[in-house]
Amino acid sequence: MIYLNLLSNEIDAAVTLYPRDGYRYMEQLAKKTPGVQHYGVQVLMGIDANDATDIKKLALDATDNSKEYCRGIKIASHRGWWNRNGEIDSGLDYGGESSKIHKWLKQLPDNYIVSMHMQGDPINNSASIPMTVGMYAYKYPHLKFIMNHMGDYGQGGLSNKPRNYVTITKDGETNLFPAFRYAHSRALCKAAVEYANIQHNVILDTSVYIPNKSEVLRDCFRWAIGSDYPFCKKDYLFIDEEKKFIKDMGEEAVQKMHENVKWFFEASYQDLINMNIELNNFSDCNAKASKRVAQPA
Numbered sequence: 001m002i003y004l005n006l007l008s009n010e011i012d013a014a015v016t017l018y019p020r021d022g023y024r025y026m027e028q029l030a031k032k033t034p035g036v037q038h039y040g041v042q043v044l045m046g047i048d049a050n051d052a053t054d055i056k057k058l059a060l061d062a063t064d065n066s067k068e069y070c071r072g073i074k075i076a077s078h079r080g081w082w083n084r085n086g087e088i089d090s091g092l093d094y095g096g097e098s099s100k101i102h103k104w105l106k107q108l109p110d111n112y113i114v115s116m117h118m119q120g121d122p123i124n125n126s127a128s129i130p131m132t133v134g135m136y137a138y139k140y141p142h143l144k145f146i147m148n149h150m151g152d153y154g155q156g157g158l159s160n161k162p163r164n165y166v167t168i169t170k171d172g173e174t175n176l177f178p179a180f181r182y183a184h185s186r187a188l189c190k191a192a193v194e195y196a197n198i199q200h201n202v203i204l205d206t207s208v209y210i211p212n213k214s215e216v217l218r219d220c221f222r223w224a225i226g227s228d229y230p231f232c233k234k235d236y237l238f239i240d241e242e243k244k245f246i247k248d249m250g251e252e253a254v255q256k257m258h259e260n261v262k263w264f265f266e267a268s269y270q271d272l273i274n275m276n277i278e279l280n281n282f283s284d285c286n287a288k289a290s291k292r293v294a295q296p297a
C-alpha cells in the first residue's frame with residue numbers, strides 16, 4: 001500500500017518507519033519504488049505486550065552494513081512495549097532512562113536519523129518535550145533528530161483553541177484547563193521552531209494539521225509534513241494535509257519546505273552546521289569571542 005501512495009503522490013524521497021524485526025519490508029518497498037530515495041527508520045519498541053523488546057538483547061539494524069535502507073531509529077516516550085529484566089511495560093522515559101538512549105545513540109553512524117515521539121503533556125515531570133530533543137541533538141551533532149508532532153502530540157484535539165476561556169464541566173464546575181492546554185501547545189510549538197532553526201540537526205514533523213502549527217511554521221526553516229502516524233495508510237491523507245498548509249501559507253512556502261527537507265536528509269551534518277551558521281549569523285568556530293569587559297559598579 002505504501003509504495004502505491006509514494007508513487008501516486010510523486011514522492012521521490014521518504015523517511016519510513018518500519019517494525020523492529022521488519023527490515024524485509026524496507027527491501028520490498030525499495031524494490032517496488034525504483035528512483036525513490038529511502039530512509040528506513042527502525043522502530044525499537046515492540047508493537048504490544050507479546051512483542052515487547054528485550055532491552056538488553058536489542059540489536060540495531062543501523063549497525064549492520066548489509067542493511068542499506070536502514071538509516072536510523074525511532075523511539076517513543078508513550079508508545080511501544082519493552083521488556084526490562086522480565087518486567088513488561090509500555091513507554092520509555094527520555095529522562096530517567098537516558099543511559100539506554102545514550103547507549104543506542106553512541107552506536108549510530110554519522111548522519112543517521114533519531115525520530116522521537118513528543119507527548120507534550122503539561123505536567124512538570126515529563127521529559128517528552130522539545131528541550132529533550134535539543135539536549136540529545138547538541139550531544140550528538142553528527143546525528144539528525146526528528147522532533148515528532150512539532151513537540152506536541154495534542155491528544156484528542158486538546159491543542160486546539162477552545163471556544164471559551166472559562167469552560168464549565170459536566171458537573172457545572174468552572175474549568176480553565178482548555179485555555180491552559182492551548183497556551184501550552186502554542187508554547188511547545190514555538191519552542192520546537194526555535195530548536196529547529198538554531199540547532200543544525202533538528203527538524204520538525206507537523207503531524208496532523210492544526211492552525212496554530214502553520215502559524216508558527218511560517219518562521220521555521222526546517223519542517224516536514226509527516227508523522228509517526230501512518231500518513232500513507234490512505235492515499236489522500238498526505239495530499240489533504242499538504243493542501244491545508246498550502247491554504248494557510250501559500251504554495252511557494254510549502255514547495256520551499258519540501259526542498260529544505262530533502263536537502264536536510266541528503267546533506268552531511270557538516271553541511272548542516274555550515275548552513276545554520278549562515279542562517280543565524282553565527283561566527284564560525286575559529287573566530288575569537290570578544291573579550292568581556294567588567295561593568296562598572
Ligand SMILES: [Zn+2]
Nearest residue numbers: 117118148228
Ligand atoms: Zn508520535
